[in-house]
Amino acid sequence: MKYIVSTVLLFISICTFANQPLLQNSYLRNGQSLNGRWHYIVDVYETGYYNYRMEPHDGTENPGSSAYFLNKKPQNKTDRVEYDFDAAPTMVVPGDWNSQEEKLFYYEGTVWYKKSFNVENYDASKRYYLHFGAVNYKADVYLNGKKLGVHVGGFTPFNFEMTHLLKEKDNFLIVKVDNKRAADEVPTLSTDWWNYGGITRDVTIYELDDTFIEDYKIQLTKNNNKEVSGYIQLNGENKGNQNVNLSIPELKINKAFITDDEGYVGFEFPVKRLSYWSDTNPKLYEVNISISKDKISDKIGFRTIETKGKEILLNGEKIFLKGISIHEENVMRGGRAWSIEDAKVLLGWAKELGCNYVRLAHYPHNENMIRLADEMGILVWEEIPVYWTIQWTNTETYNKAETQLTELIQRDKNRACSIIWSMANETPTSKERLTFLTNLASAARKLDDTRLISAALEDHGKDEDKNIMIVEDEFAEVVDVLSFNQYYGWYGGKIDNIKNIRWEIDIDKPVIISEFGAGALQGYHADNMTRWSEEFQELLYEETLPTLAKIPGISGITPWTLVDFRSPRRTLIPYQNGWNRKGLISETGNKKKAFYTLQKFYQNIE
Known part of the structure; x- marks a missing residue:
């Protein structure tokens, strides 16, 4: 009976603290930053959230003293309080815990954050909002011991009004952050990037008028x-x-x-x-x-951005998208990228490469990237982490995906650089998956009918002739741009046979190659048939680029990828050592030979 009651209370709590409408253009509003050092407590067993019966403290009217969000202090020497934020260590927000604390490098679970603050020029007649750029993955947010709300999704912004709980001085903000992976989440259990946990983007207070x-x-x-x-x-x-x-x-x-x-x-x-x-x-x-x-x-x-037959038209004129894929990592500092300086480094390299276009994979990147791309004239593909093994028949999983898509479009709908909303990456075909993705595409078009819809699909060789590549995916009929990943010469096929590959595409839509590439350890040199060498990666680019250029309707490419990035899937020592090595630039900022191969290819495109 207790379990039923606690479950009902938890359900009521989640419904009560549904997401609030997102403040548009908080980026350029004046606000009070809460960035800086926050105290934190690692809570492996979620002791600060559940009692020993696994009943949530914030699902009861009188939570016990072990509820971390209360920020309790002993009232006398006999009082028992088994946590103390003010005695706890600190870490920098925004930032991930993995790169800041060696003991948390592989940690997936719950960490509690606490920040004390006063409100600058407090005005009781105003309304106050608390805005997060992103928290990975689930955030339970409390102010002065009371719950403001819950947000699920690791890469999109959210905000809560806190006028009713805010004081001029001595406020304390506590955030329970949980980055555990789960089969019914978006993304799901298996990814090919690092699951950075924490408050990974800016935290800001906005003072607003009554209307x-x-x-x-x-x-x-x-x-x-x-x-x-x-x-x-x-x-x-x-x-x-x-x-x-x-x-x-x-x-x-x-x-x-x-x-x-x-x-x-x-x-x-x-x-x-x-x-x-x-x-x-x-x-x-x-x-x-x-x-x-x-x-x-x-x-x-x-x-304007539109398609006409096999062409992409920008302002009515045909354009070829000279692109590169990018993960959101800081290559010098390590960890999740978040600042405008991080964005300048990544997009600066893309410009040096000759790009007019980037694919921001495999999740919404921070707003600095979009704003800077607007200024620099770099077109952008944005996507949500509907990736690999999503639960296609789970209604709640779909709702999480649509919510992330909605929050992305809400944030970036006024940015000219953003031209493509991507629904998914490398997802296996099925009737259920087709319904899931089609519904997402419909939702995107209702929110914004001025941009193109795509997804990174997959190709494969025909049974009767493996040199002929095809895309067999009913979702290709839904998208505006046919995009697919292809890794011939790396995950299958011989590199010296790439020149014999051709594609049969019977759909009258523009084609973008959303991924291709090969892994290489920067600084490792050998003959060009030795895997993991810079020379092998260079040869694959030299053979693949002219082959892709022959695809009818080819309108752009985003090779995989700009910079090496961390991935726990990549365990081979000494070549990978926890990094996906398909970058054209190493994690130390050194360019590989294939960087210049792609740069030259882009220079020669008219």
Whole structure:
């Protein structure tokens, strides 16, 4: 009976603390940063969350003193409290625990974080929101001993209003972070990247008025590059019948709207003399939205992206996407990348390589990457970690995937650089998987009909002729761009036979090779038929690139990958030693020979 009661309470708790609408453009709002050193407690048995009957402390009205989120202190010398955040060690937020503490390098489980803070220029008439760039994977968030909410998903932002619990001084914020992998999660148990745990992106307090601008979308209308359309959504008791102004000063546009009872206004208006954003002209306009008590300024580019037969058209002109795949790791410091400096290093290398396009794999990267790509003129493929062995028939798993997709689109829908939403990577075909991915694609198109839909599919040789490669996947009929990973010469086939490979593709859509490559240990040199040598990787690129260029409808490639990245799957010593070695740059920042092969290929593309 106790188990039933505790389960019901836990269910009520989860429903009560559902995700709140995401604040649009928190990136450019002024806020109070909570980055820095936080105290932490490693809680392998989740003692701070469950009692010895495995009943959650926050599912009861009177949680015991062992509930870590209460931040209890002994009241006298006989009082028993078996934890002390203030005596606990500290680590840096944002950051992962794996790279900061050697004992936690392989750790997967629960770590509690605690930060004490005062509110700068506190104003009791204002509303206060707590915003997280990302926490991997599940975050239970408590302020001053009370639960603010729960977020599931390791790579997307979330926020909670905390006005009702906040004080001017002596606040304490506690976050239970759990990065354990599970079969019903997204991603699931098996991945080919490091499961970095922790509060991995910025934590910020935002002070807002009683009615404020919560969300907006401002983009060119689909199929009409002479018209801007979108919406503005307010939040607050007085959100209805509010005057809203939108201006784009450089274009001499000033528009006035009135919200409906729900605080929403949709709009469309013509634009003239527009300089379209592109990889060669990354033009961003200052866009201002204001109401009586709130104002937001953003930098927005305007462009069209569409397909016509086997071509991808940017602003109506055919474009070839010279790309590279990227994982979100800091190659010098080690660990999860998160800062604008990290983004400058990674995208700077992509530019040096000759790229106008990157695939951000296999999960949403931090907003610094997207904002910087906007400024640099780098087109972007973004995806969610629907990867390999997802539970296709599990409704809750689907909901988690759609939530992550929604949070990604909500965050980046105004970024011109973002041109492709990817639904999945290397997932095995089945009827159930087709339904799962088709529903995701439908959800994406409802949220944003101005970008392209794709997924990294797989190819294989025909039974009667292994030199003829085909893609047999019904999801290819759903996507706008046919993308697939191919590793001929590495995971199968002989490298000296690559020149004889050809593809039969009977679908009239553009083709992007979303992955190809070979592993190489930087600094290891041998003849070009010796696996793991730089020369072998170089030869594979030399043979593969001209072969791919012959594919009918080829519109882009993103070889795997820019930089070596950590993966517990890669155990071969001395070549892998815990790293996926398919990078063109080593984890120490040294370029391999294949880097220059791809660079030369891109230089010669007209």
